[in-house]
Each structure stands twice: as structure tokens, then as C-alpha cells.
Amino acid sequence: MRLRIAASLLALPLAATACGSGGSGEKAAELRVWSMWSEGEPNQKVLAEAFKDFEKATGVKVRVQWKGRTAMKSFLPSLNTANVPADLIEGNNRELTRQFAAAKGALDLSDVYAATVQGEQATVGQTVGDAYKRMATSSQGVLAQLPYQVSTYGWFYNGKDFPTTPKTWEEFVKVLDERKAQGRRPLGQDGSIPNYNMRYLEHFGRAIMGDEGWHALAPDKSGQGWLKPEVLKAAQMVEALAKGGYFPDGFNAAKFPAMQQKWANGESDFLYQGTYLPKEVAPYAKPGLEFRAFRFPSVEGKAPTMNVTTTGFGIPVKAANPDAAKKFLTFFLQKKYQDNVAGVALEMSVRKDVPAAPQVADLKAALDSGEINRSDVLDMSDFNTKVLLPLSDQLLFGKIGAADFTKQMAEQSAAYWKSKG
Secondary structure, X not given: XXXXXXXXXXXXXXXXXXXXXXXXXXOOOEEEEEEOOOOOOHHHHHHHHHHHHHHHHHOOEEEEEEOHHHHHHHXXXXXXXXXXXXXXXXXXXXXXXXXHOOOOOEOOOHHHHHOEOOOOOOEHHHHHOHHHHHHOEOOOOOEXXXXXXXXXXXXXXXXXXXXXXXXXXXXXXXXXXXXXXXXXXXXXXXXXXXXHHHHHHHHHHHHXXXXXXXXXXXXXXXXXXXXXXXXXXXXXXXXXXXXXXXXXXXXXXXXOOHHHHHHHOOOOOEEEEEOOHHHHHHHHOOOOOOEEEEOOOXXXXXXXXXXXXXXXXXXXXXXXXXXXXXXXXHHHOOHHHHHHHHHOOOOEEOOOOOOOOHXXXXXXXXXXXXXXXXXXXXXXXXXXXXXXXXXXXXHHOOOOOHHHHHHHHHHHHHHHHHHOO
């Protein structure tokens, strides 16, 4: 099998060069990698096996540094130097498109997408799919990332407690009311994380207004978009949650991950979190917890598209070994290694033919249908931090009502953009 792989490597246009140590005195090719995982993590183990197999198949020496989640932050300053320290840099799609590519440090990967996956018939682009390819493209049009893993959000629950799941928000509220009548506080929520608190408003808004309508609000320099009746309706749904008695006492002041831990111990029924949750809470989850998740229910007949983050690799323009880097990308996308992404790392592969772990299988099915957020292209983090997140906190905590929220959003948005000149 490995002999066949090695032979096919030589036949492809992206084949690594200078393989093997040989007797000619030429230096063997190498591949320098900065990974966003730390040693011992499941994802690190998946990559380590792939790097080892890649070395055997090609003769390319892989030198990997397990940098952890600060890999991109640590790497970016090197773009201003003559030599960058890695040929592959790993990160999520926002890091690679908004930071790496925006700094003009990213090599365009169009030729990688046009190449075939190692040992298969399909191209990389066909395997990744148009939706994730779009997410890997910067606003400047640079195809900056080759994704292999996708994460999203869903309502996690114990499958033993709920044999069926709600499809509409009205059905979900009915379940919440039934659980509350039994003395439960059914919704877990770590209120100390503003981004978590804003997810309700965002999902209601995107269901009612569509992705384009929601994402047009923050850049509106007049602030008047926040006064639209659709925004008020979304805010009213958050207000109803705040007044419904669904959250545990003190959730707004609890320090993360206190409420997440309580959910994992069975003290609440549902928690809206990322697909990383099962791994994150495994050390303290109650015995027998059967992780399951369903997507955000539909609102007025429309389900909000799913927020997605992809994890993958980019190649610096100044990479010393770009051919080896490109070759590894086509190598790692093979089904064998993507099966490990699902089976070992318990994450979701970008490949549609790789089944997800049972914990997130329903979410993977929705993602494979292409129902993902298609308009999240602008970096509005500063606006969110200074305007949207503080007010959405107050709305979810019951400190202001929906009408007051929209009024303050309009006023503060206009003031924010005026201050920017």
C-alpha cells in the first residue's frame, strides 16, 4: 500500500521535492509546521500519526511545533521578517482569512484545491465543498485555508431524557415550560461570557431577517437598522427567555465554566454550546451522560443557518518549502485521516462521507446540507465588544426590555460610528 502511495506521489504536480537522504549530497526536503494543538490532545494525536505516515511515504522530514491556541498570534509577527519559521500554519478560518491573509502573508491555495486528494479521484475542492471553500477565502479573494475540521453549535442534552427533539421554537418553549413545572431550571447558561449570551438574539435575528439582514445591522453607521420591527421581534423573544424563569439562579454572575459543569452534572437540561463540548466536560460529566445535540429550532417557519468555524492550514507566501506543504494538504485530506478526526478527536470532518460521532451526528447532517451562515465576512469584533455585547447582556439578564434595547442599540451604534470619523 505504501509503495503505491509513494509512486502516485511522484506522478502528481504537487509532489514534494528532494525526497530521501540519497547519496548525492542534496539535503532532504523538510516540512516545518506550527500547530494550534497541544501535545496529548486528541487532535494532536491524529495529526502526529498523519505526519509520521507522510514522512514514510515521501521522505520529507516533518518538524512540528505544538504551539497551542496561540499559534497564529505568535506567528503573525514573523510575516514582517525575511524568513518565516513554518511552512504550514494552523488556525481557524477567521484567523487565516482576517489576520493571516489580511497581512498579505498567505499563499493562495487555488492550485491545491484543483489537485486531487492523495490516492482518490476527487479534487480537494470537490471534497471540501463550496461552502467551506467560501469560508476559507479572504475578503481580498485569497484562498487562504485548507480546512479539514468543522465546528458548529447546537442544543446539547442527555439523550436518555429526551427521545425526541423540538423542531420549532414554540415546541422548544413547551418543553422548557414542562420541565420548569417539574421544578427544573432547564437552560444552562454561563452568563459571564458575553458572546454566549448574544447567541440567542443573533439566532432569532438571523431566522427572522436572514443572514444578510442580520449582518447588515452592525455596519449601519446611522444605527437606524436596529429600530426595524424584525429586530424588535428578536429582542422580544430574548426578553421572554429572560422573564421565563428558565435559567439557574445566579447564572449572570457565575464564572465560566460553572454553569457548564452544572449542566454536565444533570442540574439543567439543555445547553447551547459548540461541538467541542463533549470533550470539554467529559472529566466531570455525570456517569452515563448520553451526549446528543440538535440545531437551533426554527422561528416563524425559518431555521437560522448554522454558525460554523473551520480548522485547517495555511501556507505563508515566504514558506521555504511550499511544495511539501501543499503535498501534505492533499495527503491529510484522505478519508483514512479524516475518519480519525471523527473517531479519535470526536470532531466533524469537512468530508461528507465521514460519519460524525453520535454526539454531534444530527448537527453534521445539517452542515452537510449546506445550511451554514453565509454572510459572516466582516470583522465587527470591536463594535460587538463596545456596543452589542454589553446591551445584549442586559437584555438577557432582564435589566432592560426589548424596546429599550433596540433604542439604545440605535443610539450607541450611531455614536460608535461617529467616533470612528
